[in-house]
Amino acid sequence: MRTMIALASMVLFGCVGLAQANDVEEGAKLYTEKLCLTCHGEHGNKPIMPIYPKLGGQNADYAVAQMKDIKTGARNNGLSATMKAIVAATTDEELTKIAKYLEVQVEAPAADTAAAAATDAAATDATATDAAATATQ
Numbered sequence: 001m002r003t004m005i006a007l008a009s010m011v012l013f014g015c016v017g018l019a020q021a022n023d024v025e026e027g028a029k030l031y032t033e034k035l036c037l038t039c040h041g042e043h044g045n046k047p048i049m050p051i052y053p054k055l056g057g058q059n060a061d062y063a064v065a066q067m068k069d070i071k072t073g074a075r076n077n078g079l080s081a082t083m084k085a086i087v088a089a090t091t092d093e094e095l096t097k098i099a100k101y102l103e104v105q106v107e108a109p110a111a112d113t114a115a116a117a118a119t120d121a122a123a124t125d126a127t128a129t130d131a132a133a134t135a136t137q
């Protein structure tokens, strides 16, 4: 009996995992088909305008809530109008799939940012050493 339950839950969880993977895959397709790509850029991480939001890595529930608010007009600032027609032409189910795809598009830090952080760390070390030297004098 225990084996049966274990097997049943394995199958069940396997299916849930698969369904989510499918959502991400479909979301990726929809992201291009619905033209989200044209404004938010590749993987949601390269918006065409600096003031357009980056979407990669954003929590899916949050993103869906924002898109629904833009759709209904609850969120309405100077930029929302740009998005409105697009979300109006996309079902909530499709928006959820796209959001699931975007959630896992985490941007790797740019090489120069990592290098700058390393330089900063070195500079902080130097300052600490200076401070220690001053303290001993």
Ligand code: HEC
Residues within 6 Å of the ligand: 031, 034, 035, 036, 037, 038, 039, 040, 051, 052, 053, 055, 063, 064, 066, 067, 070, 075, 076, 077, 079, 080, 081, 082, 083, 086, 087, 090, 095, 098, 099
């Ligand atoms: C014509 C350009 C354009 C297109 C196409 C577009 N967006 Fe946007 N999107 C924007 C702008 C501009 C904002 C900021 C709106 C605001 O501040 O209310 C935004 C906001 C968002 C937000 C809210 C981000 C946040 O941090 O709150 C999400 C999520 C989003 N877009 C997803 C999408 C998806 C998914 C699609 C495709 C179905 C899409 N967008 C298509 C321009 C666009």
